[in-house]
Amino acid sequence: MSAKRCASYYNATIKQESDYPEFEGDIRVDVAIIGGGFTGVATAVELSEKGYKVALLEANKIAWGATGRNGGQVTGSLSGDAAMTKQLRRHLGQDAENYVWNLRWRGHDIIKNRVAKYGIDCDLKFGHIQTAYRPVHMQELQQMFDEANRRGMGEFMTLVSAQEMPGYLGSPLYHGGLVNRRNMHLHSVNLCLGEARSAQSLGTQLFEHSQVVDILPGELATVVTPKGTVKANSVLIAGNAYHKLGRPKLRGMLFPASLGNCATAKLPEELANNSIRRI
Numbered sequence: 001m002s003a004k005r006c007a008s009y010y011n012a013t014i015k016q017e018s019d020y021p022e023f024e025g026d027i028r029v030d031v032a033i034i035g036g037g038f039t040g041v042a043t044a045v046e047l048s049e050k051g052y053k054v055a056l057l058e059a060n061k062i063a064w065g066a067t068g069r070n071g072g073q074v075t076g077s078l079s080g081d082a083a084m085t086k087q088l089r090r091h092l093g094q095d096a097e098n099y100v101w102n103l104r105w106r107g108h109d110i111i112k113n114r115v116a117k118y119g120i121d122c123d124l125k126f127g128h129i130q131t132a133y134r135p136v137h138m139q140e141l142q143q144m145f146d147e148a149n150r151r152g153m154g155e156f157m158t159l160v161s162a163q164e165m166p167g168y169l170g171s172p173l174y175h176g177g178l179v180n181r182r183n184m185h186l187h188s189v190n191l192c193l194g195e196a197r198s199a200q201s202l203g204t205q206l207f208e209h210s211q212v213v214d215i216l217p218g219e220l221a222t223v224v225t226p227k228g229t230v231k232a233n234s235v236l237i238a239g240n241a242y243h244k245l246g247r248p249k250l251r252g253m254l255f256p257a258s259l260g261n262c263a264t265a266k267l268p269e270e271l272a273n274n275s276i277r278r279i
């Protein structure tokens with residue numbers, strides 16, 4: 001059964017709610033995408049721009065999953081980067097480090113360009129500070145700062161000492177920080193909904209309340225929903241930890257995890273400016 005989005009700041013401040021139909025009937029496309037979060041929707045934009053015929057099926061609402069619950073921070077951090085670099089070294093040799101470094105920032109450019117190209121209103125802002133909660137954390141920030149300089153990204157970075165911190169944050173807790181003006185923050189739900197509208201304008205067929213219950217192999221794959229089927233040359237499963245498709249192989253390896261983001265009511269201008277003073 002289709003579920004509503006969770007109660008959150010993002011969902012309370014949606015600019016333009018989605019209203020895609022439930023899937024019914026039988027259609028034929030190049031690519032069927034299962035899941036309407038960032039992975040599925042961004043892929044739909046990319047493929048539609050390249051001229052593929054795409055259908056996207058979302059069990060609940062667009063941005064219902066992790067995409068609608070996240071912090072909205074677009075930073076250069078990559079989970080599992082050390083393991084990724086090690087694996088890539090087998091194929092790319094010395095270029096693995098460069099590849100992973102470029103990967104850190106590639107998403108920033110895609111998002112920035114897409115927001116501008118399609119005029120997506122998602123409160124995109126630049127600037128991020130990573131703080132040192134303990135003195136030892138400054139060593140890590142110093143390494144990141146040095147690497148950014150070595151790789152020609154120094155103009156975006158400022159290493160902030162403990163003495164300089166009051167100029168940035170109205171808190172006595174931190175031992176310094178690293179400002180990165182390439183990093184961004186945005187309203188995740190409005191970005192995803194905006195990308196979904198862009199995909200639709202390019203020809204993607206989008207469906208909500210349309211859970212995929214099976215994928216049947218064949219010359220063309222058949223994606224099965226309770227009220228119809230999509231035949232496709234290729235299928236992208238973008239259901240994150242929520243989907244049950246292909247579970248036997250993945251059993252026990254995927255699970256939804258929770259963490260918290262909080263938002264205050266709108267702060268008075270002076271208090272807001274005193275809390276985060278400068279980035």
Ligand SMILES: Cc1cc2nc3c(=O)[nH]c(=O)nc-3n(C[C@H](O)[C@H](O)[C@H](O)COP(=O)(O)OP(=O)(O)OC[C@H]3O[C@@H](n4cnc5c(N)ncnc54)[C@H](O)[C@@H]3O)c2cc1C
Pocket residue numbers: 034035036037038039040057058059060061062063064065066067068069070071072073074075210211212213238239240241242243244245257258259260261
């Ligand atoms: C609390 C939290 C904070 C985070 N903060 C950040 C952050 O600040 N910055 C950052 O970059 N990342 C952050 N992330 C990670 C980021 O949100 C995820 O990596 C990203 O949203 C994953 O997108 P997705 O499209 O792969 O999955 P999801 O957004 O989870 O989308 C999967 C979709 O698939 C649908 N689906 C599943 N099964 C089926 C099916 N059988 N049929 C049809 N549809 C199906 C679901 O309904 C869901 O809508 C955070 C994550 C969480 C949970």
